[in-house]
Amino acid sequence: MIKVRIPTPLRRLTGGQGEVDIEGDSVSALINTLETQYPGIKERLCDEEGAIRRFVNIYINEEDIRFHQGLDTPVKQGDEVSIIPAIAGG
């Protein structure tokens, strides 16, 4: 199982959960599983072409997937995946 951290703005879609454990061997597999379990979440993360939105970052542990293999970045057991969208409140 991979632990995925859900940011505050998206917790409405996960029934308030800030952390979910799901299976998947890549970021895109995780997103598809998330979408199956929590419909609507994928369109918050990805644009119409399926690319990660430019104001949403996904990290595997401390690493931004944009600087690795993007959606194809592999994940392994024990990794913690964090979804971190830009926020602007002050």
Place this chain on the structure above:
Amino acid sequence: MAFSDEQLQRYSRQILLKEVGGKGQKKIAEARVFLIGAGGLGSPSALYLASAGVGTLGIIDDDVVDLSNLQRQILHSTRTVNHPKVDSAEETIAKMNPDVKVIKHVGRLDSGNILDIIKDYDLILDGSDNFPTRFLVNDAAFFLKKTLISGSIFRFEGQLTTLKPHKTDEGPVPCYRCLYPEPPPPGLVPSCQEAGVLGVLAGTIGILQAAEALKEILGIGESLAGRLLIYDALDMSFRRVKVPKNPNCLLCGPNPTIKELLDYEISCTLPSPG
């Protein structure tokens, strides 16, 4: 500049720190810090920077104090409701530390005025409440080679990073666009305080911005440049992730396409419930 006996007493507990000392206190007294917004983040930042003895604090805000601000905007008070926030801020700071010179700007930053307003400051703290201002401030700070300490909050969650892409002596460091290349289109992400925020969260992040600012002024410690700090008040967790410089950054990369300031549309859409 020489400190008076009263000033030596006022700042004695930080002058005692060997990382500060008399020399550091002098740096703090000579520092010019610009605060964007006298709101949830700007309030605690301003109070701690003023109490530390920062010589000049510039503050911009276009708003007046509203009763609903007082849950988190601790520069203001019941008595200053309906007063311009910058006036209320100046008054509170003057009462706490008359050493501090406050320079007030009433209005909003835009591509036409920002360079002129921020050019005389050493350090900028972004505590604004919308994406267009955050991208504008990032771009302007990059063009003027100013260090920017960016804090933002949403409900129970805060983010903090220090941006100084002009400092290349310790390797490449990112700008805000390396972290988030573009603002969300209006309406897709709630960005305004109307979404709700835990007051003390603003305090936590605003004070962390002030801590980063003092470290920059003193040249001590390790800054958050190249890192994003994420604070979740509900599970009381602090996490840090890496923010590499984006080699293809449209602003600070080697082949920039953003060569002048852009005004994005300001949108303050209410979020869907939840």
